[in-house]
Amino acid sequence: MSDKGExxxxxxxQNTGMWLVKVPKYLSQQWSKASGRGEVGKLRIVKNxxxxxxxxxxxxxxxxxxxxxxxxxxxxxxREHPFLLQSVGGQTLTVFTETSxxxxxxxxxxVQRAECRPAASxxxxxLKRLQIEESSKPVRLSQQLDKAVTTNYKPVANHQxxxxxxxxxxxxxxxxxxxxxxxLDMLFSAFEKHQYYNIKDLVDITxxxxxxxxxxxxxxxxxxxxxxxxxxxxxxPEYRHYQGEEKSD
Amino acid sequence: MVTHRQTWRSRGVACRGAVSGHVPLISGGxxxxxxxxxxxxxxxxxxLTPVMAALGSSSQVVTEYVVRVPKNTPKRYNIMAFNSAxxxxxxxxxQARMERDMSNKRIYAEEELPESGAGSEFHRKLREEAxxxxxxxxxxxFRAEDQPWLLRVNGKTGRKxxxxxxxxxxxxxxxxxxxxxxxxxxxxxPVRNWYNFTPLARHRTLTAEEAEEEWERRNKVLNxxxxxxxxxxxxxxxxxxxxxxxxxxxxxxxxxxxxxxxEDLELSSEESEGSEAEGEKAARPKAAGGRPxxxxxxxxxGSEDEALEDSDDGDFEGQEVDYMSDGSSSGEEETGKxxxxxxxxxxxxxxxxxxxSSEESExxxAEEKEEEEEGKATPTPQEKKKKRESSDESQTSEESDIDSxxxxxxxxxxxxxxxxxxxxxxxxxxxxxSRPGTPTDSGGTGGTLRAAAARLEQGRRAAPGGxxxxxxxxxxxxxxxxxxxxxxxxxxxxxxxxxxxVQLTEEAVRRYLSRKPMTTKDLLKKFQTKRTGLxxxxxxxxxxxxxxxxxxxxxxxxxxxxxxxxx
Numbered sequence: 160m161s162d163k164g165e166x167x168x169x170x171x172x173q174n175t176g177m178w179l180v181k182v183p184k185y186l187s188q189q190w191s192k193a194s195g196r197g198e199v200g201k202l203r204i205v206k207n208x209x210x211x212x213x214x215x216x217x218x219x220x221x222x223x224x225x226x227x228x229x230x231x232x233x234x235x236x237x238r239e240h241p242f243l244l245q246s247v248g249g250q251t252l253t254v255f256t257e258t259s260x261x262x263x264x265x266x267x268x269x270v271q272r273a274e275c276r277p278a279a280s281x282x283x284x285x286l287k288r289l290q291i292e293e294s295s296k297p298v299r300l301s302q303q304l305d306k307a308v309t310t311n312y313k314p315v316a317n318h319q320x321x322x323x324x325x326x327x328x329x330x331x332x333x334x335x336x337x338x339x340x341x342x343l344d345m346l347f348s349a350f351e352k353h354q355y356y357n358i359k360d361l362v363d364i365t366x367x368x369x370x371x372x373x374x375x376x377x378x379x380x381x382x383x384x385x386x387x388x389x390x391x392x393x394x395x396p397e398y399r400h401y402q403g404e405e406k407s408d
Numbered sequence: 409m410v411t412h413r414q415t416w417r418s419r420g421v422a423c424r425g426a427v428s429g430h431v432p433l434i435s436g437g438x439x440x441x442x443x444x445x446x447x448x449x450x451x452x453x454x455x456l457t458p459v460m461a462a463l464g465s466s467s468q469v470v471t472e473y474v475v476r477v478p479k480n481t482p483k484r485y486n487i488m489a490f491n492s493a494x495x496x497x498x499x500x501x502x503q504a505r506m507e508r509d510m511s512n513k514r515i516y517a518e519e520e521l522p523e524s525g526a527g528s529e530f531h532r533k534l535r536e537e538a539x540x541x542x543x544x545x546x547x548x549x550f551r552a553e554d555q556p557w558l559l560r561v562n563g564k565t566g567r568k569x570x571x572x573x574x575x576x577x578x579x580x581x582x583x584x585x586x587x588x589x590x591x592x593x594x595x596x597x598p599v600r601n602w603y604n605f606t607p608l609a610r611h612r613t614l615t616a617e618e619a620e621e622e623w624e625r626r627n628k629v630l631n632x633x634x635x636x637x638x639x640x641x642x643x644x645x646x647x648x649x650x651x652x653x654x655x656x657x658x659x660x661x662x663x664x665x666x667x668x669x670x671e672d673l674e675l676s677s678e679e680s681e682g683s684e685a686e687g688e689k690a691a692r693p694k695a696a697g698g699r700p701x702x703x704x705x706x707x708x709x710g711s712e713d714e715a716l717e718d719s720d721d722g723d724f725e726g727q728e729v730d731y732m733s734d735g736s737s738s739g740e741e742e743t744g745k746x747x748x749x750x751x752x753x754x755x756x757x758x759x760x761x762x763x764x765s766s767e768e769s770e771x772x773x774a775e776e777k778e779e780e781e782e783g784k785a786t787p788t789p790q791e792k793k794k795k796r797e798s799s800d801e802s803q804t805s806e807e808s809d810i811d812s813x814x815x816x817x818x819x820x821x822x823x824x825x826x827x828x829x830x831x832x833x834x835x836x837x838x839x840x841x842s843r844p845g846t847p848t849d850s851g852g853t854g855g856t857l858r859a860a861a862a863r864l865e866q867g868r869r870a871a872p873g874g875x876x877x878x879x880x881x882x883x884x885x886x887x888x889x890x891x892x893x894x895x896x897x898x899x900x901x902x903x904x905x906x907x908x909x910v911q912l913t914e915e916a917v918r919r920y921l922s923r924k925p926m927t928t929k930d931l932l933k934k935f936q937t938k939r940t941g942l943x944x945x946x947x948x949x950x951x952x953x954x955x956x957x958x959x960x961x962x963x964x965x966x967x968x969x970x971x972x973x974x975x
Contacts, residue, residue, distance in 0.1 A: 163507075164505045164506060164507040165503070165504070165505050165506075166503075166504035166505060166506045166559070168498075168501055168503065168504060171498040171499075171501060174498075175587070177585050177586060177587050178585070178586035178587075179487070179583060179584075179585060179586075179599075180583070180584045180585075180586055180596070181581050181582075181583055181584075182581060182582050182583070182584050183581055184580065184581060184582065187581075187582040187584070187598065190477045190596070191477075193477055193479070196476055196478075197476045197477045197478045197479050198474055198475070198476050199475050199476065199477050199596075200474075200475050201472050201473065201474055201475060202472065202473045202474075202475050202586075202594055203470065203471070203472045203473075204470070204471050204472075204473070205468055205469070205470045206468065206469040206470075207467065207468050208467050208468075215475065248492065249491075249492055250489050250490065250491060250492055251489070251490040251491070251492050251494075251496050252487055252488070252489050252490075253487070253488045253489075253490070253498065254485060254486070254487060254488070254585050254599075255485075255486055255487075255488050255506075256483040256484060256485050256486070257483070257484045257486060258482055258483055258484075259482060259484075263506050264483075265488075265498075265504075266485070266585075266587070267587065268498060269487075269585075349530075352530075353529060353530045354529070355529040355530065355532075356529070356530045357529075357530065357531075360530045360531060391529060
């Protein structure tokens with residue numbers, strides 16, 4: 160069990176050589192569709208009088224590209240892909256892996272960089288054209304309508320929302336002044352939960368008319384004009400007993 | 409435009425599609441082939457597999473391998489890229505540790521307000537959210553996935569690297585890592601992320617402020633090695649001091665008073681070392697200490713290399729050196745204190761450690777407690793300042809002998825006065841420091857220091873009182889030990905540089921005595937020889953005569969005879 164954060168260096172010790180290959184998008188898409196053990200094709204290396212040629216041949220079954228809708232192949236991907244070999248000189252590239260459990264391991268060093276290029280063919284050109292057409296379609300489209308839209312913004316005698324609101328208001332009635340002691344109790348319990356309250360919120364909580372509530376508040380609380388808690392009411396120091404404050408009731 | 413095309417034609421290079429009809433596609437392939445070194449070692453080992461087939465003519469060797477793209481691997485593959493100029497050799501790596509660099513987390517963390525109970529607001533989160541929506545502020549969330557990596561190779565003393573994620577890697581094409589399996593087939597894994605790793609410097613670097621300073625002096629400084637050398641020396645000294653102080657601090661807590669006086673009288677360098685240790689707080693975070701120290705350092709350096717200060721020699725003549733720290737510091741506010749330490753940090757602590765340590769005085773210890781109260785950031789400069797200020801007159805001669813120190817001394821002296829004043833503000837110590845280079849006011853040293861120490865204790869006792877240090881101190885100290893400074897202390901402090909001459913006149917004495925009661929020593933301090941231009945004997949005589957003439961009232965305050973005049 161490796162420590163958290165420890166980089167396992169076995170790959171580096173073994174000097175495992177790896178290739179870093181840049182693969183076109185469509186090809187990686189096809190590879191993701193591979194079945195079984197994941198065989199996608201064959202790699203062919205030809206050493207020819209001091210020159211090396213590498214090429215990749217895509218498997219037959221993966222060559223057909225289905226459109227997004229799952230329709231059968233309109234175009235087929237090219238099968239031959241010569242690799243363009245590049246040097247790895249300017250950088251030292253290593254490969255490290257991360258397992259989901261936060262385990263890190265150094266797998267190896269990149270000894271060869273390559274670019275997988277499709278062999279230029281009719282097939283490929285068609286494929287490319289399709290891709291370009293798709294990507295050039297605008298995301299948003301302006302569409303002309305035959306008839307004008309009449310379903311929204313109809314003039315209404317009184318909006319539904321308004322009707323509900325007025326009904327609610329009628330039913331609740333005006334806020335009545337409750338007993339002062341009750342109001343004080345409500346306030347104290349509210350201030351136990353939070354230290355600073357906006358007057359609107361207090362009106363909501365206590366359901367008292369504003370003027371009456373303000374009078375009571377002036378008795379037991381103070382109004383913060385400046386500071387981080389702007390325009391908020393809080394209890395007077397002598398009424399507070401929050402944790403961490405020395406002064407108490 | 410036209411010329412350009414002509415050049416192309418003259419070169420005989422075919423422009424792509426611009427000139428002729430059918431243009432051979434200058435494919436990357438052909439170019440690439442030219443660049444490949446012959447026979448690259450592909451790291452590919454041909455093995456026997458049924459798929460492999462060796463075909464081709466005599467000069468060709470053809471091998472084929474199956475390529476597999478495994479699905480559902482638990483591992484996620486990433487690229488760690490190093491610049492080859494950094495000479496990273498994996499063979500030298502014995503062990504390595506890597507973790508995410510979470511230092512940006514606090515930037516993303518929102519302001520923490522308690523959710524409920526004290527300090528919380530009703531619906532604060534809702535309101536914040538509504539506000540953000542209204543203004544269209546979009547907060548970027550902190551994703552651990554995107555944070556850089558910190559790689560440590562070969563333990564604490566090895567190399568360190570920082571790996572930053574490279575963007576846009578998987579946008580248009582995908583990278584795959586091809587590894588060869590024991591069975592000869594290739595397995596291709598997609599690369600999720602690409603991190604560029606750069607080495608972190610282990611050597612000392614200058615901070616931004618220091619770098620700016622150096623930049624300004626780039627035309628004057630020829631020896632660039634000295635820049636870092638000096639910095640290193642300074643840091644070393646500070647570290648030593650820190651260590652010493654840490655050791656001594658716990659030991660001397662109770663017996664401070666006694667020690668103060670002894671230290672004061674002895675003024676030995678050995679003692680000073682020890683007291684120095686005490687003075688500095690070991691607990692101080694090094695960073696906080698380091699930065700003010702650095703500032704001090706650079707200031708000191710600056711003074712050495714060129715004359716930064718504009719002040720002339722005579723500017724400090726009239727400054728009041730209230731070496732006898734009377735408790736009258738009451739008058740000062742504490743506000744300036746925070747500023748002052750910063751200022752003085754800017755000022756070069758030109759006097760080098762040796763002389764400073766030798767000046768180490770009881771002030772260090774006395775101030776120590778005060779320092780703690782003031783705040784951690786300021787202690788070092790304060791300590792140093794105090795050390796310097798407490799630079800006993802006897803040491804001034806030593807200092808003046810040090811060549812390199814003279815200019816820095818002046819500079820420092822200049823800076824010292826504001827902090828000196830501020831320190832008084834802090835309350836516990838009303839001790840003014842003497843400037844280096846002040847001619848020794850040795851006459852009153854012993855007694856003054858003793859009195860100063862006594863007052864310090866008083867002041868310190870007052871300070872832990874806590875809630876009302878300034879007013880309390882003011883009340884205590886004003887009727888209490890006399891101080892050369894009366895309520896218009898800021899004035900007096902500030903006026904000292906300007907009022908270069910204070911004549912020993914009856915008027916002046918009357919003024920002082922009518923303000924508050926003072927002892928003879930205080931009065932003497934007021935009329936320092938430097939300022940009045942008289943010798944100390946002459947001052948004493950003149951003062952005595954004036955007092956006889958004035959015949960002030962006498963009052964015994966704190967076992968000392970105080971004079972004062974009733975209006």
